[in-house]
Amino acid sequence: MTPTRKRRLIVISLVLAAVAIAAGLTVLALQQNMTYLFSPSEVEAGHAPASARFRLGGVVLEHSIKRASDSLKVDFVVTDRFKDMPVEYTGILPDLFREGQSIVATGALQDGHFVATEVLAKHDETYMPKEVADAIAKAKQAHKAKDGSP
Incomplete structure (x- = not known):
């Protein structure tokens, strides 16, 4: 694997991890604010x-x-x-x-x-x-x- 591909893979992995964390925090906040x-x-x-x-x-x-x-x-x-x-x-x-x-x-x-x-x-x-x-x-x-x- 070339250094350029390795850097791209790391950047894409970090972006996906950030999106997953943001989605998880959003769902958690919405569940806490729900009133049944x-x-x-x-x-x-x-x-x-x-x-x-x-x-x-x-x-x-x-x-x-x-x-x-x-x-x-x-x-x-x-x-x-x-x-x-x-x-x-x-x-x-x-x-x-x-x-x-x-x-x-x-x-x-x-x-x-x-x-x-x-x-x-x-x-x-x-x-x-x-x-x-x-x-x-x-x-x-x-x-x-x-x-x-x-």
Whole structure:
């Protein structure tokens, strides 16, 4: 092998190694920033990460909204109609946020309740986010399987 070919081979090998390292770091960073959606039933079953951020999807339980009089703190309960999860949020809620409406909240579990950093509400009367509808359907199937009903 001539010295020129040897140099080319070394340069190509270094470029390929650099591309592989960059691709690996990119995939790792993307995986750490992903937030998966879980229903209250899945959270209670232990499928949600204990300390990492994730999204909680479901319906705001009727008569569960409690607003603090001296701050923007709001406590409410998200349900998939089988299990309930208390949620704490500090900030301005979307205009469409109300009881009985579908929401997706991003945050993490702390001391048995969900502390949200962002709350998104559905945009009309007939729309339910596909992820929320799928999570509720999965909870419904799990509930039926547990009860043994068809």
